[in-house]
Amino acid sequence: MITLFDPIRFGNIAADNRIVMAPLTRDRAGPGQVPTPLMATYYEQRASAGLIVSEATQISPEGQGYLDTPGIYSAEQMAGWRHVTDAVHAKGGKIVLQLWHVGRISHVSLQPNGQPPVSSTARRANGKTFTAKGFEDVSEPRALRLDELPRIVAEYRQAARNAIDAGFDGVEVHAANGYLLEQFLRDSINDRRDIYGGPKENRARLPLEVMNAVVAEIGAGRTGLRLSPVTPVNDAKQDSDAQGLLNYFVEQLAPLKLAFIHAIEGATGGPRDVAPFDYAALRSRFKTGNEHGAWIVNNGYTRAMAIDAVASGAADMVAFGKSFISNPDLVSRLRLDAPLAALNSDALYGGGALGYTDYPPLDPALIVKARGERSLTQRL
Numbered sequence: 001m002i003t004l005f006d007p008i009r010f011g012n013i014a015a016d017n018r019i020v021m022a023p024l025t026r027d028r029a030g031p032g033q034v035p036t037p038l039m040a041t042y043y044e045q046r047a048s049a050g051l052i053v054s055e056a057t058q059i060s061p062e063g064q065g066y067l068d069t070p071g072i073y074s075a076e077q078m079a080g081w082r083h084v085t086d087a088v089h090a091k092g093g094k095i096v097l098q099l100w101h102v103g104r105i106s107h108v109s110l111q112p113n114g115q116p117p118v119s120s121t122a123r124r125a126n127g128k129t130f131t132a133k134g135f136e137d138v139s140e141p142r143a144l145r146l147d148e149l150p151r152i153v154a155e156y157r158q159a160a161r162n163a164i165d166a167g168f169d170g171v172e173v174h175a176a177n178g179y180l181l182e183q184f185l186r187d188s189i190n191d192r193r194d195i196y197g198g199p200k201e202n203r204a205r206l207p208l209e210v211m212n213a214v215v216a217e218i219g220a221g222r223t224g225l226r227l228s229p230v231t232p233v234n235d236a237k238q239d240s241d242a243q244g245l246l247n248y249f250v251e252q253l254a255p256l257k258l259a260f261i262h263a264i265e266g267a268t269g270g271p272r273d274v275a276p277f278d279y280a281a282l283r284s285r286f287k288t289g290n291e292h293g294a295w296i297v298n299n300g301y302t303r304a305m306a307i308d309a310v311a312s313g314a315a316d317m318v319a320f321g322k323s324f325i326s327n328p329d330l331v332s333r334l335r336l337d338a339p340l341a342a343l344n345s346d347a348l349y350g351g352g353a354l355g356y357t358d359y360p361p362l363d364p365a366l367i368v369k370a371r372g373e374r375s376l377t378q379r380l
């Protein structure tokens with residue numbers, strides 16, 4: 001039987017175990033949106049994950065929506081990321097970069113020349129973002145013109161190239177959590193009247209163009225995708241036919257044979273049963289003709305749920321978010337069934353080492369205790 005702790009190969013990536021560090025925005029980039037040495041330490045501490053998905057990283061200045069998030073569009077940013085990828089690889093880990101364009105979840109103070117953010121629509125989201133002044137309402141967006149969309153696709157493609165050149169093992173295209181690509185996918189947001197709006201075939205067009213361009217640039221074996229079929233975050237109201245939309249999208253992706261799809265089940269960071277959705281139907285569409293592509297699941301997974309998901313074949317890998325923030329050695333703790341450290345939720349976004357690189361690994365006394373308990377159970 002396959003377990004959560006077994007190695008796995010998917011696409012061009014060979015991972016030591018099936019535990020994924022979920023992408024986690026921490027707002028600690030330096031001037032010029034450049035990754036810092038402290039970020040390299042943070043990721044290095046977590047390199048025992050089978051796979052790390054980096055925090056969301058903007059593909060262009062326009063793709064930014066929060067203060068101090070890193071980019072992957074300048075030489076300085078690539079050099080900063082190179083320290084991160086080198087540090088993770090030196091510890092035997094694997095890391096992919098999450099490619100991000102926030103679309104309308106932004107604020108004019110974060111946009112080049114104070115311009116309005118761009119989206120599929122000109123309607124403002126009901127939500128907040130984190131700016132130099134703290135949490136502020138997001139700004140009213142401008143709907144992207146038809147003739148601008150090739151530029152957006154080209155920016156994703158260049159960002160994927162930059163990620164590989166900065167030493168990443170691949171990329172995860174962020175098509176989740178109410179950001180730009182989901183702003184195109186969902187009919188609750190996309191109100192366009194051109195060939196990128198209306199029926200699902202049109203709404204999936206931009207995300208499909210992006211996936212095709214990224215695969216053409218760096219290869220499918222290094223390309224993954226994040227989806228959140230029913231999440232309500234960032235004012236992403238439910239699509240009128242989420243299942244039909246996502247089934248179609250994943251079917252269209254099948255010929256690409258992506259390295260992985262990473263599905264957020266339910267409301268990101270919230271209830272898993274926020275709306276009905278058949279994730280297994282997506283998984284089977286993804287796996288058809290692509291048995292070695294990894295199906296990664298996420299959201300509210302406990303150790304027991306994760307072990308069960310992999311053992312039952314429902315998932316190939318399981319991603320953990322919050323528990324990776326407070327447990328740099330989460331993999332050992334899960335192996336040992338050791339206690340998990342609590343999260344300091346005051347230090348999530350912005351700041352320095354506090355609540356970032358200062359979570360200690362498991363106390364050796366607890367390791368002995370956990371091992372002892374385990375061997376006792378095994379003997380019984």
Ligand SMILES: Cc1cc2nc3c(=O)[nH]c(=O)nc-3n(C[C@H](O)[C@H](O)[C@H](O)COP(=O)(O)O)c2cc1C
Pocket residue numbers: 022023024025026054055056098174176177226264268269298299300301319320321322323348
């Ligand atoms: C502080 C924080 C930052 C996050 N940043 C991102 C991000 O950059 N990209 C993304 O796709 N999801 C992001 N998420 C969502 C997580 O990847 C994950 O889906 C969520 O925490 C649920 O998993 P968990 O229950 O294991 O924590 C973030 C979540 C948290 C708590």
